[in-house]
Amino acid sequence: MDVAAILHQLGVPLTEYAGSDLAVCSPIDGSQIASLRCHTQAEVQASMAQAAEAFTAWRDVPAPQRGTLVRLFGEALRVLKEPLARLVTMECGKILEEARGEVQEMIDMCDFAVGLSRQLYGLTIASERPEHSMQETWLPLGPIGVITAFNFPVAVWSWNAALALVCGDPVVWKPSEKTPLTALACQAIFAQACRRYPQTTGHTLPEGLLHVLRGGAEVGDWVVTDTRLPLISATGSCRMGRIIAPKVAARLGRSLLELGGNNAVVVSDQANLSVALPAILFGAVGTCGQRCTTIRRVIAHVGIYDELLQRLKTAYHRIATQHIGNPLDAGTLVGPLIDQAAFEAMQKALDAARQQGGSVFFGERVSAAAYPQAYYVTPALVQIPTQVAIVCTETFAPILYVMPYTSLDEAIAIHNAVPQGLASAIFTTDLHEAEQFKRRSDCGIVNVNIGTSGAEIGGAFGGEKDTGGGREAGSDAWKTYMRRHTSTTYYGTTPPALAQGIKFEVE
Ligand code: NAD
Numbered sequence: 001m002d003v004a005a006i007l008h009q010l011g012v013p014l015t016e017y018a019g020s021d022l023a024v025c026s027p028i029d030g031s032q033i034a035s036l037r038c039h040t041q042a043e044v045q046a047s048m049a050q051a052a053e054a055f056t057a058w059r060d061v062p063a064p065q066r067g068t069l070v071r072l073f074g075e076a077l078r079v080l081k082e083p084l085a086r087l088v089t090m091e092c093g094k095i096l097e098e099a100r101g102e103v104q105e106m107i108d109m110c111d112f113a114v115g116l117s118r119q120l121y122g123l124t125i126a127s128e129r130p131e132h133s134m135q136e137t138w139l140p141l142g143p144i145g146v147i148t149a150f151n152f153p154v155a156v157w158s159w160n161a162a163l164a165l166v167c168g169d170p171v172v173w174k175p176s177e178k179t180p181l182t183a184l185a186c187q188a189i190f191a192q193a194c195r196r197y198p199q200t201t202g203h204t205l206p207e208g209l210l211h212v213l214r215g216g217a218e219v220g221d222w223v224v225t226d227t228r229l230p231l232i233s234a235t236g237s238c239r240m241g242r243i244i245a246p247k248v249a250a251r252l253g254r255s256l257l258e259l260g261g262n263n264a265v266v267v268s269d270q271a272n273l274s275v276a277l278p279a280i281l282f283g284a285v286g287t288c289g290q291r292c293t294t295i296r297r298v299i300a301h302v303g304i305y306d307e308l309l310q311r312l313k314t315a316y317h318r319i320a321t322q323h324i325g326n327p328l329d330a331g332t333l334v335g336p337l338i339d340q341a342a343f344e345a346m347q348k349a350l351d352a353a354r355q356q357g358g359s360v361f362f363g364e365r366v367s368a369a370a371y372p373q374a375y376y377v378t379p380a381l382v383q384i385p386t387q388v389a390i391v392c393t394e395t396f397a398p399i400l401y402v403m404p405y406t407s408l409d410e411a412i413a414i415h416n417a418v419p420q421g422l423a424s425a426i427f428t429t430d431l432h433e434a435e436q437f438k439r440r441s442d443c444g445i446v447n448v449n450i451g452t453s454g455a456e457i458g459g460a461f462g463g464e465k466d467t468g469g470g471r472e473a474g475s476d477a478w479k480t481y482m483r484r485h486t487s488t489t490y491y492g493t494t495p496p497a498l499a500q501g502i503k504f505e506v507e
Contacts, residue, residue: 030373067117074110140168257468289398
């Protein structure tokens with residue numbers, strides 16, 4: 001694992017960031033791969049000031065030209081996809097195949113944002129008054145604060161940054177303290193794009209369109225409470241959302257929250273199990289259960305419950321014996337948990353599941369001799385008769401609870417009876433069931449015969465209830481990064497009419 005060589009290839013000047021505040025460890029073997037200095041409050045203040053200054057110039061650059069910068073960034077990402085993906089794997093432990101997918105998602109997001117840069121459409125609205133025209137126009141909002149989680153260390157930032165930049169907004173990014181190196185790599189790649197911009201467009205760029213802040217919750221708090229940032233886009237646990245949302249609200253800022261999930265799939269007796277099974281496996285054990293969209297609950301019809309459980313057990317056994325290991329190796333499907341705390345949280349949840357009536361299969365630590373400082377586990381399968389308390393919490397580890405149901409109404413009631421509302425799915429060949437579920441699932445993402453994880457960037461991504469209500473990436477998510485004004489113009493020559501027919505005539 002030559003992290004230094006990869007950082008060099010990505011253009012990261014690591015020595016500039018070296019210090020003793022933040023030890024960065026690879027979950028692959030627990031070894032320390034860097035030691036960084038965190039930003040001080042004064043430095044964060046200076047970054048904010050520079051971002052605010054950059055905004056005053058960037059907002060006046062025509063949006064399609066702003067799109068050119070994002071296009072150049074996407075081009076640089078294409079060139080550096082492989083080393084960036086390897087760094088993602090080394091720093092957060094997801095398998096290389098998924099890390100490549102994560103970088104591809106960034107590239108796709110850049111393409112999307114470039115197209116969008118020519119489509120920041122407003123409306124022309126019919127006025128109720130003669131000789132009046134009414135328009136709605138979208139304008140840049142200001143520098144955007146972005147806080148991200150460890151498990152998607154680069155893609156989630158790009159969902160925000162690609163949109164923010166074409167919308168005219170600089171970005172101040174506080175990545176997870178567990179994955180700062182990938183963020184520094186994105187900063188270096190973005191700097192490459194910035195260097196190419198003047199040659200490509202003949203225009204100069206303002207300094208400081210992107211700031212990457214090194215540090216933990218304290219640095220995050222300086223971001224959250226800074227009134228120069230009109231929008232805070234925060235991705236992470238519900239716990240974090242509950243702390244920061246009131247702080248942003250207290251200063252009447254805007255927040256975009258992408259928080260925890262507790263995603264379920266309903267498997268009907270009308271399901272094609274050959275379609276359902278691989279989707280459940282990818283959703284439940286992929287990324288070692290560390291996706292916000294990980295399948296954590298299977299609600300299976302009693303008619304197929306035993307068969308599905310048996311097939312899951314067989315597949316879990318195969319995964320446990322053949323596919324757990326170093327995420328850089330081809331053939332590995334499940335890499336390590338992020339750290340010891342994640343392992344302990346998993347074991348605590350499995351103990352709770354046993355106490356609350358569950359039968360636990362697999363879920364043990366493996367490869368401890370080869371990797372004494374790292375935490376590899378066999379994904380756990382829990383057969384549980386009802387949706388007890390532990391099933392209603394998000395444990396960020398590969399634990400799949402399998403519960404029976406008898407009627408679709410009951411399945412949907414079980415499905416919706418958790419605090420989180422991110423992603424959901426039904427497996428069925430019955431159109432009526434599929435449409436009923438699509439209407440009644442309370443999540444932001446509702447799939448049919450597709451698992452809950454692995455969303456495309458074209459759709460708006462996010463969830464309801466404790467997941468926070470935010471939407472990022474595709475569709476009209478860009479509107480959150482802009483402000484809207486409504487403008488009415490009177491072009492007549494006699495005194496204009498008032499709205500609602502009000503008369504106000506001064507003799
Ligand atoms: P976390 O909440 O521990 O940390 C997320 C980020 O918030 C980090 O950058 C952290 O430094 C920062 N932070 C924490 N406390 C803060 C505070 N008081 N003030 C300011 N910043 C603070 O989450 P994590 O362990 O990195 O990630 C896992 C969680 O993220 C899971 O719950 C997962 O479901 C969620 N997640 C959600 C989405 C989504 O799109 N909905 C995507 C990825 C991850």
